[in-house]
Amino acid sequence: MVIYMKYELVAGLETHIELSTKTKLFCGxxxxxxxxxxxxxxxxxxxxxxxxxxxxxxxxDYTIMAGLATNCEISLYSRMDRKNYVYPDLPKAYQVSQFDFPLCKNGFIELSSGKKIRINRIHLEEDAGKLVHKNGDVYVDYNRGCIPLIEVVTEPDFRSADEILEYIEKLRLTIKNIGVSDCKMQEGSMRCDVNISVRPFGAEKFGTRTEIKNMNSITFIGKAIEYEYARQCELLDEGGKVVQETLHYIESENITTSARDKEDAQDYRYFPEPDIVPIVTTAKRVEELRQSLPENPFVRMVRFESDYGIAAEDAKIIVRYKLIADFFEDSVKNIKSPRNAANLIISSLFRRMPTETEKEDFSYRIDAAHFNELLTLLDEGKLSANQAKTLFEKMLDENKSPHAYLTEADLTAPDDGEIEKLCRDAVDNNQKSVEDYKAGKDKALQVLVGYVMKATKGKCDGALVKETILKMIS
Amino acid sequence: MVTKEEVLKIAKLASLEIDESELEEATAGMSEIIEFANKINEAAEFNFGAEADVPDDALVNAIRADEVVESFTNEEILKNCKTARDGFFYIAKSGRKI
Incomplete structure (x- = not known):
């Protein structure tokens, strides 16, 4: 590990995100x-x-929205260019992309440390087809060819694998939240290329970089960076030189292997795409798109904490899934204790949607109005937390209002006189607990409160019971 | 100016064989082409940063609505492909007879 202390990791990221338009970039x-x-x-x-x-x-529009969500400047004049390279996944032998006039530039994403990762540009381009290799032969499927992609290119601002992983997660949530891509890494609609170099700590000049292409799993991106960082450190320490090249990460063996000579921009012979005329947009249109964006999930998280008083950890996990966060907000209108909603969502609802995809798609439909009725009953002290949880499970099974399961008697909370009487019973029938409490055993009070809660099937306010009992015994 | 090293690198990327005797001529020839392209760069550059700078009669924004149109069938798409196989465009391993 000693040699790693000598070298600093310097990395930049290019993230390809497939846009969720209905049709391809240049045809229907x-x-x-x-x-x-x-x-x-x-x-x-x-x-x-x-x-x-x-x-x-x-x-x-989607590209501009992605730019706005990542603090980019939007270019009012933009155009497409041809990037020439010959490979069977590209039937035209060029990819239509953007070179010197990308739609978005100079943005950033802020990490939790406060560090800003600068985004150099976001440009629009077409995806390539899919190659299936069998016994050395190649079978080509162009269904994916020409699907619109954006490429989000950062400056080489990353200094650790953790920073890269946090950035990817933030970018994914941000883009998914504005609805321009489903960002499903497992289906390849979001893939990352990482540029990695190392340099002695304190050095200003960047080392020679290698690029690991096409990774679509957060876990493997982390492992690939660690592997490549270690490989370069060891190579330099043995007096070797890093060669600028493109690498593939082999997940099963946890190694990187050389793919092909890395081509520089001039090797692609970029030139303006003559078949597509320039894209000119107006400041007014950009402003309209800005207004159409939903709240950023990280801003929303802070607002959930301050407006609804829910725990930071709960807010974080709820805003992660936009549809569920929307459901939460719809449900807690006029609710005094939104915390109850957060608890039920996290403990019961999430358990029914074990996979990320299920939570992202909010596959379990339940009416916010019904949930709001349940939360109102909790607010009014007509249900205990446990009763609410049981009822919520039933509601999830059948998507019915909580009132469908409750009788009038269930909802009639005992009045103050009855509570007082029950508290008196609790004290009279549990003298030992009263003695224990007086002797300093705080927990003994729970026995007395529990007695009343049990007798009322949890239909009264625990705090009021506690207060009443304390008055009686002190 | 194009260097001999650049010509060799381009030849490698393009899988072209180029020997020492051809290198001189190829380098001079490519330099000439690049010189010509540089001439174009001398033409006035537009500032495209502000909306007003795009001339009124400029040909811009040939934009299509995001509406699905029926695709061709697999058979139609592969109709003129001499090496189709199992519904795919097919490329045999180099040297293998199709």
Missing amino acids: CTTEFGGEQNAHCCPICIGLPGTLPKINGAAI
Whole structure:
């Protein structure tokens, strides 16, 4: 480990995010995932000569929205460029991308430490097709070809794997929240390339970088960075030199292997795409898009804590899933103790949606109005926390109002006189607990309160019972 | 100016064989092409930063609505592909007969 103390990690990230438009970037073919191979294609997206691509307006809007959500400046003049390279996943032998006039630039994402990771640019481009390798032969499926992607490029601002992982998570939540992508890493709709170099601590000059391509699992991104950082440190320490190259991370063996010579920008022979005219937008349109954005989840988290008084940890876990956070807000209107809502959501609702996808899609439908009725009963002290939990489970099974399960008698809370009488009974029938409490055993009071709660089936206010009993015995 | 090293690198990326006797000529030829392209850069540059700088008659914003149009069938897409196999475009391992 000693040599690692000598070298500082310097890393930058390029994140590709598939936009959730209905159609491809330059033609009306569907972007639907899966389906028969080469069946979501037309002459435009397989690059036949003589076709004229036309850009999808929603893809432009979504890119601008992604830029606004990550504090970017929006370019009012932008254009598409051709990036030339020959590979079977690219039928035209060039990818339509953006080079010197990207739609968004100079943004940032702030980490919890307060450090800002600068975003150099966000540009719009088309995805490539999918290659299936079998016995050395290649089978090509162009269904994914030409689906709109944004590429979010940071400056080399990362100094640790933890910073990179936090950034990816923040970027994912931010983009998912504005609804321009589902950001499903497991389905490949969000993938990362990491540029890594190392330099002796205190040095100003960056070392030679390598790029690990196409990673779509947070766990493996962490492991790949650690591996590549260690590899470069060891190489330099043995007097070797890092070669600028593209690497693939082999998950099963936890190693990186060389993929191909890294090409510099000039090798791609970028030039303006002659088939697509420039994209000109107005400050007014950008402002309209800014107004249309939902609240940022991190701002929302802080607001949940201050407005609803729920714990920071609970707020964090709820805002992570936009639909559930919306459900929470709809449910706690006019509710005195929103904490009850947070508790029930986290303890009962989340248990019914074990996977991330289920929570993200809020697959378990329950009416906010019904949940609000349950929370109102809790506020009024007509239900105990345990009763509410049992009732909530029933409501989740059948999506009915809590009143469907309660009789009039269930909801009639004992009046103050009855509570007083029950408290008297509790004291009279539990003299030992009274003695214990007086002798300093605070827990003994719970026995007395518990007696009353049991007798009323939890339908009275615990704090009031406690207060009444204390008055009687002190 | 294009250097011999750059020509060799481009040749490598393009999988072209280039020997010492051709290198001189190729380097000079590529330099000439780049010189010509640089001439274009001397033309006045527009500042595209502000909306007003885009001329009124500029051809911009040929934009399509995000509406799904029926795609071609798998058979139609592969109709002119000589090496289709199992519904895919197919590339045989180099040297293998199709």
